[in-house]
Amino acid sequence: MAPLVPRSGDAIFANVERVNAELFTLTYGAMVRQLLTDLEEVEEVNKQLDQMGYNIGIRLIDEFLAKSNVSRCVDFKESADVIAKVGFKMFLGITATVTNWDADGTSCSLILEDNPLVDFVELPDTCQGLYYCNVLSGVIRGALEMVSMKTEVTWVRDMLRGDDAYELRVKLLKQVPEEYPYKDDE
Amino acid sequence: MIGVGKMKQYTNVLDKPLSKGKQEVSLSAFAFLFSELVQYNQTQVDNIAELERRLEDAGYAVGARVLELLCHRDKGNRRETRLLGILSFVHSTVWKVLFGKVADSLEKGTEHEDEYMISEKELLVNRFISVPKDMGTFNCGAFVAGIVRGVLDSAGFPAVVTAHFVPMEGQQRPRTTILIKFTEEVLRREARLG
Numbered sequence: 001m002a003p004l005v006p007r008s009g010d011a012i013f014a015n016v017e018r019v020n021a022e023l024f025t026l027t028y029g030a031m032v033r034q035l036l037t038d039l040e041e042v043e044e045v046n047k048q049l050d051q052m053g054y055n056i057g058i059r060l061i062d063e064f065l066a067k068s069n070v071s072r073c074v075d076f077k078e079s080a081d082v083i084a085k086v087g088f089k090m091f092l093g094i095t096a097t098v099t100n101w102d103a104d105g106t107s108c109s110l111i112l113e114d115n116p117l118v119d120f121v122e123l124p125d126t127c128q129g130l131y132y133c134n135v136l137s138g139v140i141r142g143a144l145e146m147v148s149m150k151t152e153v154t155w156v157r158d159m160l161r162g163d164d165a166y167e168l169r170v171k172l173l174k175q176v177p178e179e180y181p182y183k184d185d186e
Numbered sequence: 187m188i189g190v191g192k193m194k195q196y197t198n199v200l201d202k203p204l205s206k207g208k209q210e211v212s213l214s215a216f217a218f219l220f221s222e223l224v225q226y227n228q229t230q231v232d233n234i235a236e237l238e239r240r241l242e243d244a245g246y247a248v249g250a251r252v253l254e255l256l257c258h259r260d261k262g263n264r265r266e267t268r269l270l271g272i273l274s275f276v277h278s279t280v281w282k283v284l285f286g287k288v289a290d291s292l293e294k295g296t297e298h299e300d301e302y303m304i305s306e307k308e309l310l311v312n313r314f315i316s317v318p319k320d321m322g323t324f325n326c327g328a329f330v331a332g333i334v335r336g337v338l339d340s341a342g343f344p345a346v347v348t349a350h351f352v353p354m355e356g357q358q359r360p361r362t363t364i365l366i367k368f369t370e371e372v373l374r375r376e377a378r379l380g
Contacts (some may be wrong), residue, residue, distance in 0.1 A: 021211045027223065029223075033247060122198070
C-alpha cells in the first residue's frame with residue numbers, strides 16, 4: 001500500500017462538517033461564566049479550563065491522526081509545525097505561526113493570528129488574572145501527551161490582557177519512550 | 187498582521203465592527219466543547235433535573251446574546267413584538283444562524299392555547315450523545331431549550347421551555363421536541379393587541 005500523503009489543514013477543514021463560530025464562541029463564554037460562578041477563584045477557573053482542555057486533547061488527537069494522515073513527526077520542531085498549520089486549521093479554521101525557538105529546539109511559541117474563542121469578550125476588572133483561553137493550552141498538552149511528548153504550555157501574551165497578540169509557549173519536558181507491543185507483530 | 191501596537195488593547199469591544207458571522211469552526215470542536223460542558227456540570231449536581239437546569243442556564247446565556255446580536259445585525263435594531271413573529275424568528279433566523287438550517291417544524295399545541303413546539307429530527311447537541319439507561323429522561327436538548335428561553339425572555343416573552351425525546355416510528359433515534367409554554371401575561375398582551 002502506498003504511504004498516505006499528509007493532507008493540508010485547509011483541505012481537511014473544507015471537508016469536515018462545520019458549525020457557526022458564534023455558537024461555539026458563545027457556548028464557550030457560557031461555560032467560562034458558569035465556572036466563575038461555581039469556583040469563585042480565578043485561579044481555580046484557570047485550572048479547570050486547563051483540565052477540560054486536557055480531556056479534549058486526549059480525545060481529539062485520535063480524530064486528528066485519523067483525518068490528517070500525518071505520521072510520526074521526526075522531531076519536536078515538526079510537531080509544532082503540524083499543530084500550527086494542520087491542527088489549528090482543522091478544528092478552529094485558523095492558523096498559527098511558530099517562532100522563538102530556543103537553542104536546543106525544545107521550546108517555541110505559537111502565535112495565534114485569529115482566535116475564535118474571544119469574539120465579543122472583554123475581561124472585567126474582577127477577572128484580570130483569568131486566562132480566558134486556557135482550554136487551548138490544555139488541548140495541546142493533552143494531545144501531545146498521547147503521542148509520547150510531555151509538555152508544558154503557558155500563555156505569554158494575551159490580547160484580552162492588553163498584549164498585542166496571543167502567544168502560547170510550548171516547552172518539551174521529555175519524550176516518553178514508546179513501548180511497542182512487539183509480541184503482536186510476530 | 188500582528189503586533190499592531192499597544193493602542194489596540196484599549197478599544198472597547200463595542201467599538202469593533204460587528205462581524206458578519208460567516209466564520210466557522212469544525213463540528214468536532216463544538217462537540218468536544220459541549221461534551222466537556224455536560225461532563226463538568228455532571229460533577230456539580232446530584233440529580234438529573236438539576237443537571238438539565240444547569241445546562242438550560244448555560245443555554246439561556248447564549249440565547250440572550252444571540253437575540254441582541256441578531257437584532258443588531260439582521261433586523262436593523264428592531265425586534266419582534268408579536269407572538270407569532272418571535273416564534274418564527276426563533277424557528278427560522280436563530281436556528282439558521284446557530285445550526286445552519288431552519289428547524290424542522292414549528293407547531294401549535296392542540297390541547298393548550300399557550301403551548302408551541304419546535305421539533306428537530308436530529309438536534310445538533312444530541313447527535314453524539316447517547317444517554318445511559320440509568321439517566322432516564324435526561325436530554326442534552328435542555329441546552330437548546332435554554333437558548334430558546336433566553337431569546338424569548340430577553341425579547342419580552344417569558345416562557346417555560348423544555349426539551350423532550352419523541353420516539354419516531356421506523357426511525358432508530360427519537361426526534362427532539364422543544365416545548366414552549368408562554369406565561370399568562372404574554373397571552374393576555376397578545377389578545378389585547380388583537
